[in-house]
Amino acid sequence: MALHTPDSAQAGNATPADIGAPLLDAHSLSLRHASDAGVADISLSLQRGDIVGLLGLNGAGKSTTLRLLCGALVPDAGSVQVNGYSMSDNPLQARAQIGYLPDQPPLYDDMRVNEYLTLTGRIRGLDRANTARRLSCIIDQCALGDVRRKIIGTLSKGFRQRIGLAQALIHEPAVVLLDEPANGLDPQQMEGMRQLISDIGRNQTIIFSTHLLAEVKATCNRVAIIHSGRLVADRPCSGDDLETVFQEATS
Amino acid sequence: MIGIIARHEGASLLRSMQVWIIMALLAGLFGFQFLKQLEVFLSVQARLALQDHPVGLTGFMSVRYLEPLALAFTLAAPLFAMRSFSDEFRHQTYALWQSSPVSAVSLTLGKFLGVYTVLLLSVILAIGMLGIMQLMTPIDWPLLLSAGLGLSLCTAACTACGIYFSSLTRHSLIAIVASLALLFISWMLGSAGGDTLPLQGLTDLSIATHLHGFFQGYVQTRNIAFFALMTALFLGLTIIRLDSLRQKGQP
Numbered sequence: 001m002a003l004h005t006p007d008s009a010q011a012g013n014a015t016p017a018d019i020g021a022p023l024l025d026a027h028s029l030s031l032r033h034a035s036d037a038g039v040a041d042i043s044l045s046l047q048r049g050d051i052v053g054l055l056g057l058n059g060a061g062k063s064t065t066l067r068l069l070c071g072a073l074v075p076d077a078g079s080v081q082v083n084g085y086s087m088s089d090n091p092l093q094a095r096a097q098i099g100y101l102p103d104q105p106p107l108y109d110d111m112r113v114n115e116y117l118t119l120t121g122r123i124r125g126l127d128r129a130n131t132a133r134r135l136s137c138i139i140d141q142c143a144l145g146d147v148r149r150k151i152i153g154t155l156s157k158g159f160r161q162r163i164g165l166a167q168a169l170i171h172e173p174a175v176v177l178l179d180e181p182a183n184g185l186d187p188q189q190m191e192g193m194r195q196l197i198s199d200i201g202r203n204q205t206i207i208f209s210t211h212l213l214a215e216v217k218a219t220c221n222r223v224a225i226i227h228s229g230r231l232v233a234d235r236p237c238s239g240d241d242l243e244t245v246f247q248e249a250t251s
Numbered sequence: 252m253i254g255i256i257a258r259h260e261g262a263s264l265l266r267s268m269q270v271w272i273i274m275a276l277l278a279g280l281f282g283f284q285f286l287k288q289l290e291v292f293l294s295v296q297a298r299l300a301l302q303d304h305p306v307g308l309t310g311f312m313s314v315r316y317l318e319p320l321a322l323a324f325t326l327a328a329p330l331f332a333m334r335s336f337s338d339e340f341r342h343q344t345y346a347l348w349q350s351s352p353v354s355a356v357s358l359t360l361g362k363f364l365g366v367y368t369v370l371l372l373s374v375i376l377a378i379g380m381l382g383i384m385q386l387m388t389p390i391d392w393p394l395l396l397s398a399g400l401g402l403s404l405c406t407a408a409c410t411a412c413g414i415y416f417s418s419l420t421r422h423s424l425i426a427i428v429a430s431l432a433l434l435f436i437s438w439m440l441g442s443a444g445g446d447t448l449p450l451q452g453l454t455d456l457s458i459a460t461h462l463h464g465f466f467q468g469y470v471q472t473r474n475i476a477f478f479a480l481m482t483a484l485f486l487g488l489t490i491i492r493l494d495s496l497r498q499k500g501q502p
Contacts, residue, residue, distance in 0.1 A: 070349075095350060098350060106347035119259055123353055
C-alpha cells in the first residue's frame with residue numbers, strides 16, 4: 001500500500017505524531033436513514049493511550065457508532081479523522097489505521113486460523129514478510145498457539161472471539177474498535193481479555209462497547225455513555241460512581 | 252490487493268464440496284457429450300467427405316459439442332458466484348471487508364477474478380478434450396481457440412451477472428434464481444427474433460446470437476464487445492451496490 005501524507009499534515013497542521021493530536025477525532029456524527037439504530041451528533045476525541053468504554057442500553061446506538069467510526073457506514077452528517085486521515089477524503093488510508101471487531105467476529109469457518117489471520121493482515125496492507133512476523137506475535141498475544149492450524153469452524157466461542165480480536169490487531173492499528181469483545185468468554189478468558197486490552201491500550205487507542213459496568217471499571221480510563229443515539233456522558237472513569245452516572249444518563 | 256482477494260475467493264470455492272460436485276457433474280457432462288458427438292461424427296464422416304466444403308472434426312465438434320456447453324456454463328456460473336457476497340452477508344463476514352482498506356472496485360474485481368479463474372478450469376477441460384484429439388488427427392486450432400474464446404467470454408459475462416445478484420441479497424437461492432432467470436431470458440431472446448425492427452433489436456441482446464459465430468470460427472468485434480460490455484455492466488452495478496451498502500447498511 002502506498003504511503004500517503006495525512007490530511008492534517010498536508011494542510012500544514014500538526015501531524016498525528018505530534019503530542020496532543022487526537023488519534024481519533026469524530027465530530028457531530030449523525031445517521032438516520034440506515035437499517036441500524038440511528039445516532040445523532042456524536043463527537044469523540046481520543047488520544048493515544050485512551051481506553052474508552054462505550055456503555056448503553058440495547059439499541060442505544062453503540063454498534064452503529066462503532067461502524068461509523070470504522071468507516072463501515074457513511075454518516076449523514078459529521079466527520080471522522082483517524083490518525084490524521086479523513087474518513088471521507090482518504091477512506092482507505094483512514095481504514096488502514098483501524099482494527100475493528102464487530103459483535104459477531106467476521107470469521108470464515110472453512111479456513112485455518114493461520115490462513116485467516118494471514119489474509120486479514122494482507123488485506124490491511126501488510127506485505128508478506130510483515131504479515132508472517134505479525135502473525136507469530138499476534139498468535140502469542142492472543143494465546144492461539146494451540147489452535148493455529150485448526151479449522152475455525154471447529155473452535156469454541158472463546159477461541160473464535162480471540163481470533164476476531166487477533167484479526168483486529170494484526171496490522172498494529174492506531175485505533176482499535178471492539179464491539180462487545182467479552183461476548184461468550186468465560187471468567188478466565190474475560191480476565192485474559194482485560195489484560196490484553198490493558199496491554200495494547202498503552203500504545204493504541206481502544207474503544208469497546210459493553211453492557212458490563214464491571215468491565216469498564218476494570219479496564220477503561222474513560223467512559224462514554226450513549227442513550228437513544230446520543231452521547232449523554234463522556235468523562236474519566238472514576239469507578240465508584242459509575243453505576244449512578246449510568247443510571248442518571250440512561251433514565 | 253485484487254490478487255489477494257482473487258486468491259482467497261478461488262481457494263474458498265475450491266474448499267467447498269458443492270463446487271467440486273458441480274465441477275464433477277460438468278466434467279461428466281463434457282465426457283458424455285464429447286463421446287456422443289464423436290460417435291455421431293464417425294458415423295457421418297464418409298457422407299461429410301463428399302460435400303464441396305467438407306466439415307472436419309473440429310468444425311463438427313465445435314458446433315455439436317462445445318456450443319451446447321455454453322448453456323451449461325451459463326447455468327454453472329451463477330452457482331459458483333452465489334457465494335461471493337450472499338454468503339458474506341449471511342455469515343456477517345462482510346464487516347471484515349467494509350472495515351478494511353479495500354475499495355469496492357478491488358473487492359468486486361478480486362471476487363470476480365477468483366470465481367472466473369475456477370470456472371476457466373472447466374472451460375479448459377472442455378476445450379482440452381477436443382484438443383487432445385491432436386494425438387490422432389489434425390485439429391483446426393484457430394477454430395478451437397475461437398470456440399474457447401466464445402466460451403470464456405460467455406462465462407465471464409454470466410459470472411459477473413451472478414456476482415451482481417449475489418450482492419443484492421443475503422439469500423444465495425434468490426441470487427441464483429434471479430441471475431438464472433435473467434440469463435435464460437437473454438438466451439431466449441435469440442429465438443424471439445424476427446425481421447421486424449423491434450424484434451431484431453431483441454435478438455441483438457441475446458447471448459446465443461453473439462455466441463454462435465465463435466463456434467464457426469468467426470471472431471467478430473461486435474460479439475467480443477457485447478460480452479465485454481455485459482461483464483463491465485454487471486461489475487459496475489456491483490461496485491455501485493457495494494458503495495450504497497455503506498449508506499444503507501447490510502441487506
